[in-house]
Amino acid sequence: MAYEKEKEIAIAAVQAAATVCEKVRAEMVPEAIEKSDKSPVTVADFGAQAIVCKMIKDAFPNDPIVGEEDADDLKTPEMASRLAQVTNYVKVVLPDATDEQIPGWIDQGNGDVSPRYWTLDPIDGTKGFLRGDQYAVALAMVEDGDIKVGVLGCPALKLGDRSGILFVAIRGGGAMMMNMDGSNPEKISVTSSSDIPNFRFVESVAHGDQDLHARIAQAAGITTDSIRMDSQAKYGAVASGNAVLYLRLPSAKYPNYREKIWDHAAGVLVIEEAGGKVTDMHGKTLDFSKEPRFVDTQGVIVSNGEIHDKVLAALAN
Numbered sequence: 050m051a052y053e054k055e056k057e058i059a060i061a062a063v064q065a066a067a068t069v070c071e072k073v074r075a076e077m078v079p080e081a082i083e084k085s086d087k088s089p090v091t092v093a094d095f096g097a098q099a100i101v102c103k104m105i106k107d108a109f110p111n112d113p114i115v116g117e118e119d120a121d122d123l124k125t126p127e128m129a130s131r132l133a134q135v136t137n138y139v140k141v142v143l144p145d146a147t148d149e150q151i152p153g154w155i156d157q158g159n160g161d162v163s164p165r166y167w168t169l170d171p172i173d174g175t176k177g178f179l180r181g182d183q184y185a186v187a188l189a190m191v192e193d194g195d196i197k198v199g200v201l202g203c204p205a206l207k208l209g210d211r212s213g214i215l216f217v218a219i220r221g222g223g224a225m226m227m228n229m230d231g232s233n234p235e236k237i238s239v240t241s242s243s244d245i246p247n248f249r250f251v252e253s254v255a256h257g258d259q260d261l262h263a264r265i266a267q268a269a270g271i272t273t274d275s276i277r278m279d280s281q282a283k284y285g286a287v288a289s290g291n292a293v294l295y296l297r298l299p300s301a302k303y304p305n306y307r308e309k310i311w312d313h314a315a316g317v318l319v320i321e322e323a324g325g326k327v328t329d330m331h332g333k334t335l336d337f338s339k340e341p342r343f344v345d346t347q348g349v350i351v352s353n354g355e356i357h358d359k360v361l362a363a364l365a366n
């Protein structure tokens with residue numbers, strides 16, 4: 050099948066990063082460092098980005114990686130002990146790693162959107178990670194603006210009998226979910242709107258306009274309360290048929306916020322390969338060919354496909 054090597058390396062990289070994130074959460078009270086935009090980053094975000102970039106670059110040296118984090122906050126002398134913590138955790142999966150190498154590995158994620166590139170969110174839902182809730186390691190490969198490979202590691206996600214779920218999709222090859230170690234793989238697809246118990250919607254814990262979400266969901270016929278969940282685990286919930294809709298509409302508090310490619314790329318492919326649909330709030334497809342942030346689109350609507358037009362119509366009113 051196409052992209053076999055990309056898939057294999059992407060799965061291994063996400064598994065390695067997720068192992069380290071779980072270890073950080075189990076062993077230390079992960080402390081948030083505040084970034085310039087006031088959002089949090091932790092030792093685990095840095096470690097996960099270092100691991101994934103190193104593994105992707107070893108296998109595909111010419112592919113740029115567009116990652117969320119950079120190593121600036123680890124390079125100053127005052128941050129030496131923080132860097133040492135990152136190195137110690139990276140060593141769990143890459144035993145030869147050194148303090149000298151780690152910033153360079155992280156900064157391999159400073160690549161540009163290109164004809165072929167990878168995009169990485171080492172921890173999507175850092176706030177959920179810090180709270181002990183959901184987070185995801187999200188990695189995708191994009192060619193000519195088309196997402197070809199998407200891997201979403203959700204170590205804390207429980208669905209049915211599963212605990213810790215890896216979602217994997219290849220363009221044209223369908224979407225799968227499996228345990229974090231790759232065992233027990235299963236093809237997934239979105240559910241129909243007549244599946245009453247799953248006719249519900251997911252939204253962020255904090256982001257987005259939750260009042261508007263509730264109104265739009267109601268207009269689309271959803272009468273139950275939302276499930277609030279951090280990270281791209283929300284894409285996994287819809288792709289596996291545990292919900293029919295994920296709403297992410299811009300909040301009036303942040304009118305200039307633009308969504309980032311790494312917050313969506315892996316999730317979008319998982320949804321599309323599971324038979325669902327993703328657009329912005331006006332029905333436009335998300336453009337992965339230009340910049341790390343979506344300049345021309347706002348908001349994200351993720352659905353089982355069936356109810357997509359109804360949601361867009363409700364938004365247009």
Ligand SMILES: Nc1ncnc2c1ncn2[C@@H]1O[C@H](COP(=O)(O)OS(=O)(=O)O)[C@@H](OP(=O)(O)O)[C@H]1O
Binds near residue numbers: 256
């Ligand atoms: N104002 C605003 N609006 C929309 N999105 C924003 C906003 N600010 C930040 N972000 C991005 O939200 C990512 C986390 O999304 P979640 O769905 O997990 O949010 S929540 O924690 O459940 O509220 C988060 O990703 P991570 O930084 O990887 O956690 C951010 O990229």
Ligand SMILES: [Mg+2]
Binds near residue numbers: 088089117175
């Ligand atoms: Mg962040």
Ligand SMILES: [Mg+2]
Binds near residue numbers: 170172174311312
């Ligand atoms: Mg994110």
Ligand SMILES: [Mg+2]
Binds near residue numbers: 174
């Ligand atoms: Mg992140």
